[in-house]
Amino acid sequence: MNLSALVAPEQLALVYEMMAHTMAGTPAPTYELAIVTKSGHRVTLEVRSRLLSRAGQPVGVQSIVRDVTERHRLEAQLRQAQKMEAVGTLAGGIAHDFNNILGAILGYTDLALDTISPDSQTRRDLQQVLAASGRDKELVQHILTFSRRTEQERQPVQLHLLVKEVLSLLRAALPATITLRYTLDDRAGRVLADSTQIHQVLLNLCTNSAHAMRDTMGVLEVCLDACEITADMAAVSLPLKPGPYLRLTVRDTGHGMPPEVVEHIFEPFFTTKDAGEGTGLGLAVAHGIVASHGGAITVASTPEQGTTFEVYLPRSDQAVAAAVGPEEPIPTGSECILFVDDENTLARVGQAALVRLGYKVVIHTSSLAALETFRAAPECFDLVITDYTMPHMTGESLARELRRIRPDIPIILCTGFSHTMTAEKANALGIDAFCMKPLLFRDLGMVIRQVLVQRAAHQG
Numbered sequence: 135m136n137l138s139a140l141v142a143p144e145q146l147a148l149v150y151e152m153m154a155h156t157m158a159g160t161p162a163p164t165y166e167l168a169i170v171t172k173s174g175h176r177v178t179l180e181v182r183s184r185l186l187s188r189a190g191q192p193v194g195v196q197s198i199v200r201d202v203t204e205r206h207r208l209e210a211q212l213r214q215a216q217k218m219e220a221v222g223t224l225a226g227g228i229a230h231d232f233n234n235i236l237g238a239i240l241g242y243t244d245l246a247l248d249t250i251s252p253d254s255q256t257r258r259d260l261q262q263v264l265a266a267s268g269r270d271k272e273l274v275q276h277i278l279t280f281s282r283r284t285e286q287e288r289q290p291v292q293l294h295l296l297v298k299e300v301l302s303l304l305r306a307a308l309p310a311t312i313t314l315r316y317t318l319d320d321r322a323g324r325v326l327a328d329s330t331q332i333h334q335v336l337l338n339l340c341t342n343s344a345h346a347m348r349d350t351m352g353v354l355e356v357c358l359d360a361c362e363i364t365a366d367m368a369a370v371s372l373p374l375k376p377g378p379y380l381r382l383t384v385r386d387t388g389h390g391m392p393p394e395v396v397e398h399i400f401e402p403f404f405t406t407k408d409a410g411e412g413t414g415l416g417l418a419v420a421h422g423i424v425a426s427h428g429g430a431i432t433v434a435s436t437p438e439q440g441t442t443f444e445v446y447l448p449r450s451d452q453a454v455a456a457a458v459g460p461e462e463p464i465p466t467g468s469e470c471i472l473f474v475d476d477e478n479t480l481a482r483v484g485q486a487a488l489v490r491l492g493y494k495v496v497i498h499t500s501s502l503a504a505l506e507t508f509r510a511a512p513e514c515f516d517l518v519i520t521d522y523t524m525p526h527m528t529g530e531s532l533a534r535e536l537r538r539i540r541p542d543i544p545i546i547l548c549t550g551f552s553h554t555m556t557a558e559k560a561n562a563l564g565i566d567a568f569c570m571k572p573l574l575f576r577d578l579g580m581v582i583r584q585v586l587v588q589r590a591a592h593q594g
Contacts, residue, residue, distance in 0.1 A: 177203045230523060233550030234477050237572035239267050241483035244575045248490060288427075290452045291327045293380050294318040294358055300336045301356060304344075308354070312347050316356040322380050323360055326450040327427055335420040335431075339384040339443050342417065346388025346441065357383040360449065374430050378449040385442040391435040399433065464576050465583035466492040469516035473497045474504040474532065475548075476524040484519070487575045493582075501527040505535055512540040517586060519578075521571075522549035530555065533565060544589045546581060548573065 180202045243264050250257040297318055305314055325332070336356075343354050358380065365376045391399070400421040424431045428448045435441040471493050475481045481497045488495045496515075498504035501524045508515060518536060522529035533545050547560050550571040560568035566585040569577070 177201055230550040233571045234480060236267055237477075237550075238479045238483055240264065240572050240574060241480070241487060243267065245483070245486055245490065288326050288328050290324045290450055291329050291332065293325050293327075293332070293382070293447070294320045294322060296329055296332060297336060297356065297358055297382070300333055300340070304337065304340050308344055309348065311351045312344055313351075313353045314356075315353060316358075318356075318358045319360060321360075322358055323378070323449045324452065325380055325427070325447040326452060327447065328423075331423045332427075332447075335423050335445065336382065336384070338417065338420045339445070343384055343386035343388060343441065343443075346386055346390075350388075352387040352440075355383075355385040357381075357385070359383075361446075363446070372430050372432070372446065374446060375428075375448075379429070379446045380449050382445040382447070383442065384445075385440065387440040390437040390439050390441055392437055396433055396435050400431075464491065464579040466579070467583065467586065468492050468494070469586065470494040470496070470514055471582075472504060472508060472515045472518045472520075474501055474518070474520040474524070474529070475499065476501070476521060480521075484578075487578065491575070491579050491582075501525075501529070501532045505532060508536055509539055512543070515543065517544045517546070517582065519546045519548065519582075522547055522555050530563065533563065537564065542589070544585050546585060 178201070180200045182198045182200075243260050247257060247260050247264070250260070297316070301314065301316055308314060340354065340356070346352075347354070361379055361381045363372060363374050363376050363379050368374050368376050399417050401418060421431055424445055424447070429446045431446070432444045433441065471488055473481060473484045473488065473495055474497070475484060476499050478499050481499050485495045485497045496507060498507060501520070504520070505527070508518070518533075520529040520532055524532075527535075529547050529549070533547065536543055536545065544566045545564075546567045546569060547555070547565045548569045548571050549555055555568075557568040566589065567581050569581060573581075
């Protein structure tokens, strides 16, 4: 490697100093030199020298120079991947603990509401607590986006509602120098999607746009409309099948990008941000998510004028499942339920709620103690509700042991978060219902009746 052709004279001096150490017989460790070459590229050179001698006399120095830029890049990628895995694990732990806290807040608020007259100011105040806790529950689901290892089942999504939700979260994080504007067509239609993944796409695009305007004033504009992709458009500019689509546009007035940067922005680990400010994964992940949904994402950018991203997702005619109206009465019952949760507060609020619904309840905060109680009188119980993550014996293991004692016992498995347990796995294990915590009493009451009715029909 011709160093003089590659490296500036002042940087060569450092290499020559190292070689002089070698000539003097002093140790010369491997030396790394981070430089900007005469052609403007950033590289890292590894220089290793050794003394050449003949008959015991030094006759010269041999230097080996290697470009280790790629090795450093791969090491940085590995460190970043490990850090993201740690963040995912941490997010799961936070979600689990936070869901337990929310479970107690939602549970006791629900209990209090059931005892207060409809026209009471206290009731209206508690309803605000319930609404705020519901938003916190949704926030936990967004946190879990970072730690989810598998896709959720795709469902019909009213995209304008999801976009509003993301923008409401984003607004608080934007600096006052950035103006947020949006135009959302609430008649645009639906898409068949994993809502948390689409949430992630929009959040990535918006945070990138905000970053491009953080040092100046600017406008972040988000638009949603319906469009039709014709065969000519698909053949010329968009890798899409012809048909109806929803188009999500994210536009900023930031510093923009030159064509040579735009060409690479969807590549994994490519970033123009400073060290510690970006992973280089956001746009690559967004591109992969959109493509997996049968859509496409495009970008147009002009330096000093701004950037526009357009996301196209196939429109779906599948109807959104109707939500249960709040006025519908909560189903009640008189059966005996074994309720197991290692969090004492959740066990107590669960007991209070189920008693309020008419059930007889035996609670345990130890899965081992619950198993012994059940073993002593298995025919006394009509249903078991158990948490999944518990010390000594998980809810899955407890369910297996209960079924060995009494194969027909209905079991509902609940969890605030788990990397290993899913609704599909629970179903494969023969669990009657799998629920994500925190649960409102209305939801719990309905799933209990559903499980008991289905089990009775199956046995009949």
